[in-house]
Amino acid sequence: MSDPKSFDILVVGGGMVGSALALGLSRQGWHVGLVEGSERKALLEAPATADSVEGFEPRVSAISVASQRLLEELGVWSAIAAGRHCPYQSMTVWDGDGTGRIQFEAAELQARALGTIVENRHIVRGLFSALADSQVELIDGVKVTGWWQNQNQRGIELENGTMLGADLVVAADGANSRLRQWVGLPTREWDYDQQAIVCTVKTSQSHRFTAWQRFSPTGPLAFLPLLTEGGDEHFCSIVWSQDTEEARRLMALDDGSFAGELERAIERELGTVESISRRFAFPLRQRHAKDYIATGFALVGDAAHTIHPLAGQGANLGYGDVRALLDELAQARKSGLNASDDLVLARYQRRRKGENLTMMAAMEGFKQLFARDELPLRWLRNTGMRWLNQLGPIKNRIAAEAMGLDA
Numbered sequence: 095m096s097d098p099k100s101f102d103i104l105v106v107g108g109g110m111v112g113s114a115l116a117l118g119l120s121r122q123g124w125h126v127g128l129v130e131g132s133e134r135k136a137l138l139e140a141p142a143t144a145d146s147v148e149g150f151e152p153r154v155s156a157i158s159v160a161s162q163r164l165l166e167e168l169g170v171w172s173a174i175a176a177g178r179h180c181p182y183q184s185m186t187v188w189d190g191d192g193t194g195r196i197q198f199e200a201a202e203l204q205a206r207a208l209g210t211i212v213e214n215r216h217i218v219r220g221l222f223s224a225l226a227d228s229q230v231e232l233i234d235g236v237k238v239t240g241w242w243q244n245q246n247q248r249g250i251e252l253e254n255g256t257m258l259g260a261d262l263v264v265a266a267d268g269a270n271s272r273l274r275q276w277v278g279l280p281t282r283e284w285d286y287d288q289q290a291i292v293c294t295v296k297t298s299q300s301h302r303f304t305a306w307q308r309f310s311p312t313g314p315l316a317f318l319p320l321l322t323e324g325g326d327e328h329f330c331s332i333v334w335s336q337d338t339e340e341a342r343r344l345m346a347l348d349d350g351s352f353a354g355e356l357e358r359a360i361e362r363e364l365g366t367v368e369s370i371s372r373r374f375a376f377p378l379r380q381r382h383a384k385d386y387i388a389t390g391f392a393l394v395g396d397a398a399h400t401i402h403p404l405a406g407q408g409a410n411l412g413y414g415d416v417r418a419l420l421d422e423l424a425q426a427r428k429s430g431l432n433a434s435d436d437l438v439l440a441r442y443q444r445r446r447k448g449e450n451l452t453m454m455a456a457m458e459g460f461k462q463l464f465a466r467d468e469l470p471l472r473w474l475r476n477t478g479m480r481w482l483n484q485l486g487p488i489k490n491r492i493a494a495e496a497m498g499l500d501a
């Protein structure tokens with residue numbers, strides 16, 4: 095067998111996280127390959143006009159200010175912001191079973207927005223347009239089917255039989271990462287026994303550039319504001335996490351009955367629900383790799399951790415990983431170290447594991463607190479929310495953390 099084509103760094107998976115990482119690494123001067131199972135042509139396709147609920151992509155992300163900064167530094171945010179996106183200035187969170195309510199305001203933080211809702215495919219499209227003008231060698235439309243390693247190198251096998259080698263392989267191949275399994279990095283995981291129902295709706299009232307989140311014992315419901323090209327403020331992306339049985343019942347309803355349930359569940363904050371796109375349901379599972387690294391190997395994004403979508407932090411945690419790995423590898427390059435240097439990878443793991451675990455634990459605590467119906471817990475969360483809402487500095491500190499700002 096001839097020697098496999100070789101890179102400094104091979105990134106597997108060109109989703110929101112892997113494509114950003116590949117772009118950043120190549121800008122640092124590393125020889126980078128990016129392997130993505132989908133065809134680049136499909137990923138670069140122009141979006142449909144959003145003049146109806148079906149015009150929007152079903153999957154969206156609440157991009158934090160810190161993630162936006164990273165995308166700005168990579169030079170892709172202006173392309174993303176030239177397309178459909180919706181900055182939101184307020185966030186309202188309340189307990190459907192009580193009187194507790196918290197309101198976060200960008201103005202109180204001297205910020206222009208708390209975050210921006212963007213369709214996932216727009217972010218990937220922006221990144222792939224930039225990749226086309228970069229030094230990254232993009233290997234698209236082909237899946238990785240295997241992993242190999244010898245004393246000095248390691249690499250992957252593609253479904254067409256091609257072998258590729260690298261000093262460092264980074265897995266950004268999503269929640270069910272095959273690479274993580276082949277390399278043998280175990281995970282700690284548990285099933286929430288919940289599903290997230292995702293769709294787009296049009297409401298009779300404007301969303302008022304607010305992200306709405308109502309908690310109930312069977313799970314949280316989020317209305318995330320969207321904006322059409324023409325500036326119509328009546329569209330929202332829904333993420334409705336519900337216990338599996340309840341999610342199945344909701345999925346089986348016809349559109350009219352589902353709209354009625356949604357209006358009741360959000361307490362008609364946005365008036366009536368006038369139209370609903372096709373609905374999708376995702377099973378929810380918390381997953382965290384016990385280690386993010388092995389010799390010449392690292393995990394980023396959902397391949398390392400998946401989190402409940404109740405605070406919309408999944409992609410933001412992934413971008414936190416990208417930021418940390420870019421910092422450590424820039425330093426390694428300056429110092430003349432290899433990309434696979436053990437200490438460099440260990441520093442990356444140390445920086446990210448604690449932060450990701452803290453966020454995951456906080457989400458779990460939130461979910462448990464709102465799932466319980468006992469009177470003392472209901473009192474605690476309602477009193478806690480009202481109390482927190484009146485405490486400007488602490489509340490703003492929490493908001494700044496979620497936005498990824500240094501408060």
Ligand SMILES: Cc1cc2nc3c(=O)[nH]c(=O)nc-3n(C[C@H](O)[C@H](O)[C@H](O)COP(=O)(O)OP(=O)(O)OC[C@H]3O[C@@H](n4cnc5c(N)ncnc54)[C@H](O)[C@@H]3O)c2cc1C
Pocket residue numbers: 106107108109110111112129130131132154155156157214236237238239266267268269272290292333376394395396397403405406407408409410411412
């Ligand atoms: C219902 C729901 C709502 C969410 N809402 C939010 C939100 O509001 N805000 C937020 O920040 N996050 C949110 N998230 C989480 C967010 O979507 C994920 O964290 C994010 O998409 C992870 O990006 P990634 O690039 O790590 O993985 P992925 O997006 O899964 O990308 C993996 C890529 O790898 C490729 N790939 C996989 N296997 C192979 C292979 N063998 N060979 C070649 N290529 C391969 C795939 O084609 C894909 O392009 C939500 C998640 C869910 C389920």
